[in-house]
Amino acid sequence: MESMSHESSSNRPEPGASPVDRGQIILIVLIGLALVASVIMLLTDSDGAQKIALLAALWSAVLAFFLLFRDRKQVEQAQQELEAREALHRAELERKQAEQQAEKFRLEKQHQNELRVKDNETLKEIRQQLEEMRVQLSELSGREWVYEPAVVQAEARRIIELESEQNRLKREQETPEPVTADQVDTVPTPEWTAPEEPEVVDVQVEQPEEEEQPRRSRHASPDAGGGRRRRDERSGGVSVAELLAAAKKKDKK
DSSP: HHHHHHHHHHHHHOOTTHHHHHHHHHHHHHHHHHHHHHHHHHHHOOHHHHHHHHHHHHHHHHHHHHHHHHHHHHHHHHHHHHHHHHHHHHHHHHHHHHHHHHHHHHHHHHHHHHHHHHHHHHHHHHHHHHHHHHHHHHHSOOOOOHHHHHHHHHHHHHHHHHHHHHHHHHHHSSSSOOOOOSSOOOOOOOOOOOOOOOOOOOOOOOOOOEEEEEEOOTTTOOGTHHHHHHHHHSOOOOOOOHHHHHHHHHHHH
């Protein structure tokens, strides 16, 4: 399809090819006319040749400007067409790659399904052959041959092995690792400081010596018995409560 598009694009005529050629021819003619008129003007000092040369130069400049603008526009258009073709080509390639990948995935899946079906058929045939052999062995030996006890024994043996492995791992985890002298952290031994003993205050209570009181006469006055109380109250002695209070204040200080 791409070759056909290239052939069609090469066979059809490019738009604007003939106008480009004619414009270039006209531009060359005008430039040549301006040169010839300039030479004649220099040789003959003619005003007509000067005017012709000036007009030819002006028209050639104008024509060159239009030709340049058209060529630039054509180049931009051709570049845009080329970019569009490249984008279309990339999209076509991506589409083909996606189709190829999808086809490859489908074939792989189909192949896997076929292999699975073949494996299942092979397993069925093997089971049938084993069943026939079991029946023949049972007939020859006179007892029934079964496969289930062997499978059960294997599973039980495997379970026992797993349990023993787990118990061994538990014992290894529970066994403490030997601690070397380097691994023992040197913890400073706390120093014991004896608590401060409370200051003992010796309180000595001095009791005034009792003076020998004269025996009260039978005819003594009733106020004679209260004389001692008044003497104690007048003396400068300190009571026990005041001494205890003073000792407590001293302990607090």
